[in-house]
Amino acid sequence: MSGNIETDACDPLVRIENLRRGYVQRRPFSGSEYTIEALENATLTISRGATLALVGDSGSGKSTLARCLALLEKPSAGEIWFNGRNLLELQASELCAVRSQIQLIFQDPVSSLNPRMTAQEIVAEPLAIQKGGTRNQQRECAIDWIVRVGLPNNCIAKRPMEFSGGQRQRLAIARALVLEPKLLILDEALSNLDLANQECIVQLLADLQAERQLTYLHISHDLRLVSQIADEVAVMNEGRVIEQQPVAKLFSSPKEDYTRELLLALPSLESICIDRSA
Amino acid sequence: MEPLLEVKDLSIRYRGSDMREHRAVEGVSFEIVAGQVLGLMGESGCGKSSIALALLGLLNNEHAEVSGSVVFRGQNLLQMPDHSLEKIRGAALSMVYQDPGIALSPVMRVGAQIAEVVHAHKQWGWEKCREEAHSILARVGLEPTNRIYAAYPHQLSGGQLQRVVLAQALVCGPALVIADEPTASLDARNQAEFITMLRDLKNRSRMSLLLISHTPEIQASLASRLMVMREGRIIEQGDFDGLYAHPVDPYTRALLRRADRLDDLEAIERKSRLHQQITG
Secondary structure (H helix, E strand, O other): OOHHHOOOOOOOOEEEEEEEEEEEEEOOOOOOEEEEEEEEEEEEEEOOOOEEEEEOOOOOOHHHHHHHHOOOOOOOEEEEEEOOEEHHHOOHHHHHHHHHHEEEEOOOHHHHOOOOOOHHHHHHHHHHHOOOOOHHHHHHHHHHHHHHOOOOHHHOOOOHHHOOHHHHHHHHHHHHHOOOOOEEEEEOOOOOOOHHHHHHHHHHHHHHHHHHOOEEEEEOOOHHHHHHHOOEEEEEEOOEEEEEEEHHHHHHOOOOHHHHHHHHOOOOHHHHHHHHHO | OOOOEEEEEEEEEEEOOOOOEEEEEEEEEEEEOOOOEEEEEOOOOOOHHHHHHHHOOOOOOOOEEEEEEEEEOOEEHHHOOHHHHHHHEOOOEEEEOOOHHHHOOOOOOHHHHHHHHHHHHOOOOHHHHHHHHHHHHHHOOOOOHHHHHOOOHHHOOHHHHHHHHHHHHHOOOOOEEEEEOOOOOOOHHHHHHHHHHHHHHHHHOOOEEEEEOOOHHHHHHHOOEEEEEEOOEEEEEEEHHHHHHOOOOHHHHHHHOOOOOOOOHHHHHHHHHHHHHHHO
């Protein structure tokens, strides 16, 4: 990227403004069309090197927003500013480079990793697509990342089904980070894991963030997890971001009733255990 | 008291296409008495779901080798011929699956899918089976039952579908229900509602529950006993309150204790002040 685009550190890495995305549906029999608005003027910002958690009920538009940001879907209107450029105005040739800067990790590694490829092939594939280095360099880089996310280096020839749930998610992280992105979108990436594994992955993500100034957009409906990992929280409801606040402020003084309801829906483990003994 | 279900030395091995054996479960023993909720925790791939499938006799095929004994109401399910097993499965012993989107047929009305279960197990006419389906829909809180009965799965929300799957499991009045991550596909609010409903239904009958879930809050809301698995073996089992207060194994502790900072707002505030300094 050219020099003048390196903006100062105060500028947020991502600024999404009035993003809209509608899905056109057809009524059965009559055939008339109508639009479901998954995103209605969603607006949020993500600071550099920070973790923004995006929370809300299912169907509130969290994943649609993530898919638009990752350029997997085209919004109907609005602006997505990433690193000082509006992604929706870029040429197709420029988008290829931007895509490698934004990586996505999904909830279910079983269905997002190709079962017929080995761990090393899975991690090296993005490099091959972006044509980074020779075949040998790609191989070494992949192995390097597999080890760095905490997988044993004798596992490079194994296939996804031979890993446990936590290991598969580590593999997905290695694949996402091999292109050295600036932004990592985690769409419920930790919700299938038990607490012990969750804790390890949270630690790994925190270490990587400190080491490489990574920015995370973390989609989750688990508010307990969000309280541990996020710097800021954005709450979505019916296609809108209804509030965005630093994590402590959101938990102590939510502005919206909807947020308060979300927080109340989930008693802590301690309070459940006190109820048990009562 | 005679246990409702007694599992002794259960081992499960899968054979891959290359004839290599994979040991999924090894020497697992436990029992469930009537009215009890037994929680089962462990990481994905540790064998939890294999146990559930083996209890239901769904692993009787050439790819799996099941040994040990599963005694349900005095009968060993592992040695039972298929036609006798079919009488128990879905009636006295039933299962709630993790993903209702896969468990339900997309081309049948959900009410008919529930009535079908009754029809398969009882010598009743269709009219009575339909009435039974309506009454169970009301019991799991899906009202108006007429509208839900006639709906196809794609017309219902995730929370509603999970209740339909539960209704299917409960409609024949089972003695034991196996629930495999019943809330995994629900959001926080639906999760809380589903758990409360399950607890009420359980308290009103003498149904037992084998609850597979890795979320400690869900186990704490329902389970009276807890069993922790790792790599196919049970590493700890006992009374829930006892295990929660004094977990012996460090893995049990890691599964049950969250680094919960919701109550520790001061720590979060410190972090956010730090963050403001960094970002200016």
